[in-house]
Amino acid sequence: MDLHLHSYQRQHQPDWPAAAVAGLAAGAVLMVLELFWLTLVSGGSPWAVSHMISAIVLGPSALQSSDFSLTVVAVALAAHYVLGVLFGLVLAAIIVPFRLDSTVGMVLLAGAVFGVVLYLLNFYGMTRFFPWFAELRGAPTVMTHLIFGMTAAFLYWKFNRH
Template structure:
């Protein structure tokens, strides 16, 4: 009997793209709920984040209004979920070839690190192009992104159908 330990070295292994997309969509929903709860618990305008996200496509005009606007919310949802799905696919493209889906703990750790790196990219790297997101920097947003990464990783782990060797 031979003992096989999970190796986390790179191997040419494709992720399950459908599972990755669904994982990103689901994790995006979890992050959105966290953002709404955080805004409501701190007395901040719960629609502010929607205006900031929509402004990525609509420009500064989306930031000139406040409160609920159906158009703003629709654009924010589209952008939020498309980015969530794209980031879910990126995470799976890292997890699968390195076998970071070998256990729930490893997947959660990989997702947490991915979420933290995503936070740094979004709120420090991309803030040059979207200056208005700088005001969202902080622990609540960082924790939300870590939860996003962990959620995407665990959802992916539960849904993936690994490629069968031929």
């Protein structure tokens, strides 16, 4: 009985390395989509979002320009990847206990819901602390977060050691 209980508990723990890698990879996908949208579709500066993200760490002074800055881009990349890993871990902590990884369809649905909730938290809740993100509210940002969640969930499902 004790062996069976131990096996059951172990089986229902998230695979943390898989979750971290999934979040990291999904964060990279999100960054590419943001860059694509800003430069090719909306005609904005490709560095504008980097300035916004780096301002989380560097403060609002990072918003003074939208020109290329190695410091701004490095801080933005680091912050973006740390957040991607963190959100990948949170997603795995939600998926596993509810067995949302039982099928690819279920895990994609869980990722989509997670992405939308993440969008709402980031662009409506966190704008209280970082008001400059309010200007990114809208369908393109919802879509990129939806894709982030689905990518992170799918990659977790693929990388997870069953």
